[in-house]
Amino acid sequence: MEYKERLKQFIQELKTGYLPSVSMDFVIFGFHEGQLKVLLLQWEGIHDWLLPGGRVRLNENLDDAAYRNLRERTGLGEVFLQQFHTFGNVIRNTYYAIEETLDRLGLSPEDLEGLPGRDVSVGYYALVEYTKVKPSPDLLTQEIRWCSIDEVPRLLFDHNEMITLALKTLRRQLSYQPIGYNLLPDKFTMPQLQQLYETILGQPLDRRNFQKRMLGYGILERLEERKAIGAHKAPYLYRFDMASYQNALAEERMFII
Amino acid sequence: MEYKERLKQFIQELKTGYLPSVSMDFVIFGFHEGQLKVLLLQWEGIHDWLLPGGRVRLNENLDDAAYRNLRERTGLGEVFLQQFHTFGNVIRNTYYAIEETLDRLGLSPEDLEGLPGRDVSVGYYALVEYTKVKPSPDLLTQEIRWCSIDEVPRLLFDHNEMITLALKTLRRQLSYQPIGYNLLPDKFTMPQLQQLYETILGQPLDRRNFQKRMLGYGILERLEERKAIGAHKAPYLYRFDMASYQNALAEERMFII
């Protein structure tokens, strides 16, 4: 069985080229059609979904590994990527027992000999621009796709928990840094930005106050008009003023919503 | 040389009983005489200081390992303990080169064979009540002691960076949770609490406003008087009302200072 061979080869590589007992998992957020989405994938031979993950090379910095793995999955280099928690429960698998998972993969415990029985996994969350992402499956992956945040199915291992915590962190983070620009196209309208905030926070916001506050931070640059969207007044386009933006970040200014 | 033998035995244990390539380090905060302190230790044979650390047993949850290690160092069980970052740079050693450190320990690189060349280290910070701590050195440790936060010397590895980030996290955390009670004795006065906050935040606070706010949170219980401290009006004693406190935490109420 060719797939099984590939799998074994993959495991062999794990034993030699990567840090044992350390892995990483990614909660990759995207925003599309008014919905917050996460990137999920499916291993071959298993019909359940899980978060994309990765491992650290022997001579690679942890954060570098994160960027590398993310690039391998999404094709994106320049993204917001941040550690949010390290998960280290022995039984991180709350859905299927490990044995059952192995069985479905067509493996026996002997195949894993020499690997530590468990990983400590560093959780990262990423904010990416939905349209720029080209999900690319790897050796083990059968399918990879976006899933709306409130339609996430039961995932393998502790990955549901990871998403929950990542979202919680993101919401909190939103008060410290204007994160929006990672999730939106270069040029966007104020209603789009507001919708993003409302989606992440899960609550409606006052249109006028929102605009006032956002402009008050002095990190947005207004461009010319934009028409298009139907029978309404055309909203302005904005762009993040990166200089002021970096400045604000450096000063650790608060962005309370 | 007996010490070297112990060291080798210790390393042997590492190879078999613990997760390879994962370690943890602790920034243990205490508060005493108006100063914020951290617990530092010194390895035998090396005159430099470093943070207490630990490793994870093969079958042990990460957080359990943290509590175990902390207990082994401080004798304390019930403390505030929280992950703040995972450090994974290949060269986490910014002071001495690893070789030099080995040399001072009387080891050669061969002694480490079989161990991965580097660790990913999960940083935890702890808030403990200064007077309750009984620092207990381990096999490798020569001395262990409290050090005022602004007199921390250059530490081995990336441990200075860890303290900096832990403190930053603590300051930020202070706005989300009233952390004070972990650092103070059961009964404390308002000026004591204020001093704690001022010390952690590194800025003076208005006495009246501070008291108003703290009482406003409804998590403090006022007790009878207290005399003692010199030729002044005796301040009230307070105690955290644990029920309301837990309640407030659960609601994720903000505690802005």
Place this chain on the structure above:
DNA sequence: TCAAAAGTGTTGCGTCTACACCCATGA
């Protein structure tokens, strides 16, 4: 000309800040 969405300004309330006086105590 109407419906739907976007742009903008003002008012009021509540909250935080700044500030001063009285009280208790030991020397």
Place this chain on the structure above:
DNA sequence: TCATGGGTGTAGACGCAACACTTTTGA
């Protein structure tokens, strides 16, 4: 009785939240 520190109340500033009308556009 005085110096030192602790307890408390109030007035003003500020910021945020609530809110309504006008503009644009396509149907």
